[in-house]
Amino acid sequence: MGDEYIAALGGAGGKGNRFFLANDNRAPVTCTPGQPGQQRVLHLELKTVAHAGMVGFSNAGKSSLLRAISNARPAVASYPFTTLKPHVGIVHYEGHQQIAVADIPGIIRGAHQNRGLGSAFLRHIERCRFLLFVVDLSQPEPWTQVDDLKYELEMYEEGLSERPHAIIANKIDLPEARxxxxxxxxxxxxxxxxxxxxxxxxxxxxxxxxxxxHDAYVEAELGKGRQPLRW
Known part of the structure; x- marks a missing residue:
């Protein structure tokens, strides 16, 4: 946060009229041209920054969950891939403490190989400090969702699946889920x-x-002499 990066250096400036000002030349009209600066073509990639990232397959109920716990209002529908870009909601606690939670668009199997929009979605998880694996509990063998999600994260970036996390079993209101x-x-x-x-x-x-x-993350960052992410 607050870091600066010089993408391209400007060229050396030329000498303007003022440089040639002298007692015998009170209104100089002479100048020298400047030198051209560097030219570069840069591709910038935006990555969502949040404390927690909700990770799950399409239609696991991540957007509904974000709406339920925060002020965010992502679209909710019964068809796959309702969410095509991350949404960040702020969860408020006593003492004016705020925790940012990101709804990461639904991952599919093979996402680490860029199937679907895999890499476009997975890159946002890199910036999340801890994860919420959201599982559709109404589906058969729901534990395979957790295994597959962790596999996709690990294949995309080693160690990503091992970040602090919680397992959220959604849709407990359905009989088959219980x-x-x-x-x-x-x-x-x-x-x-x-x-x-x-x-x-x-x-x-x-x-x-x-x-x-969140408190464990803050304590760990302070213990390393770093300032935790604040909203």
Missing amino acids: ANLSQLRDHLGREVIALSALTGENLEQLLLHLKVL
């Missing part, structure tokens, strides 16, 4: 936050865990 919850927890062997972005069920647990992840 039946899959215990199997998901058994397969993953870790805590799973089961909730419904549609009904708001158990959103409080997500907000509490999000705060825990």
Whole structure:
């Protein structure tokens, strides 16, 4: 933050009329031309910056979840790839603390090979400090979604899948989802936050865990002598 980068150097300036001003030449009309500067063609790539990045396959309910916990209003629909660019929402806590959460567009299998818009989506995850893996709990064998998502992230950038994260099991309001919850927890062997972005069920647990992840990130950055990202 605040870094400067010189993309191209300007040429040496010429000498203007003032340089030739003298007692016997009070109105000089002489000048020398300047030298041309560098010319470069640059391709700039914008990467969304946020504390948390929501990662999941298309229609996992990421946009609905972001709308439920923040002030963001991304489009929500029942067809795939509703979100074509990241949306960032701000989650507010007591003491004027704010946590930025990014809704990363849906990833597909093979995204690391740039299938679909893979690289265009995956690059935004690089700038997120911790991750929320959002799983559609109503789908058969939902644990495979977590495995596949981590694989795509790891193939794109080594170590990306190992960033601090939480597993969010969405759509708990559906009967078939509740039946899959215990199997998901058994397969993953870790805590799973089961909730419904549609009904708001158990959103409080997500907000509490999000705060825990954020506080751990802040502590780690300060411990390294760096300033954490602030909004």
